[in-house]
Amino acid sequence: MxxxxxxxxxxxxxxxxxxxxxxxxLEKTNLLEKMGxxxxxxxxxxxxxxxxxxxxxANYLDIVxxxxxxxxxxxxDVFDAAYEMRDVDLRIVSVVDWAICYHPKKFTVxxxxxxxxxxxxxxxxxxxxxxxxxxxxxxxxxxNKYDYKRIFFKNWESLFAHIEKINNGEIQVEPYMWPGxxxxxxxx
Numbered sequence: 784m785x786x787x788x789x790x791x792x793x794x795x796x797x798x799x800x801x802x803x804x805x806x807x808x809l810e811k812t813n814l815l816e817k818m819g820x821x822x823x824x825x826x827x828x829x830x831x832x833x834x835x836x837x838x839x840x841a842n843y844l845d846i847v848x849x850x851x852x853x854x855x856x857x858x859x860d861v862f863d864a865a866y867e868m869r870d871v872d873l874r875i876v877s878v879v880d881w882a883i884c885y886h887p888k889k890f891t892v893x894x895x896x897x898x899x900x901x902x903x904x905x906x907x908x909x910x911x912x913x914x915x916x917x918x919x920x921x922x923x924x925x926x927n928k929y930d931y932k933r934i935f936f937k938n939w940e941s942l943f944a945h946i947e948k949i950n951n952g953e954i955q956v957e958p959y960m961w962p963g964x965x966x967x968x969x970x971x
């Protein structure tokens with residue numbers, strides 16, 4: 784059994800106007816599930832959400848900005864759906880143990896809110912930054928007193944190599960950052 788088995792991981796990253804938002808999540812979900820990690824993908828919304836909340840969020844801004852006429856959805860439907868999605872995503876962030884964040888040049892407000900909430904809660908977040916670290920504010924919030932090289936990675940390969948080392952026990956983790964997992968690990 785690996786250290787991360789049965790842990791809960793959230794996949795943060797841009798959704799709006801991002802054609803890659805589904806592909807990387809599916810690929811990383813498969814890798815994480817092989818380690819026994821329970822993955823929470825914000826692209827897979829619960830079926831009980833409204834029909835509007837199941838719609839691609841990239842469509843909402845065009846409706847709000849009056850660039851297109853809403854067809855089935857009224858502007859109120861769009862606002863209600865946005866509130867629903869935000870509430871669901873932040874609730875999931877509150878119950879997971881850790882997160883992986885894709886951080887390209889285009890970094891969205893929802894992603895930033897999610898990862899800052901994770902950091903406020905003391906939960907580990909690992910970043911894939913193919914374009915380099917783009918925000919000193921996020922660097923300070925994320926790394927705080929930790930070595931940023933253990934949190935920010937230039938590509939998926941180096942990030943997953945690090946996660947594999949954590950899972951295999953090759954990297955000792957700070958128990959206060961992984962309270963539920965370290966307690967479970969020690970009891971095994």
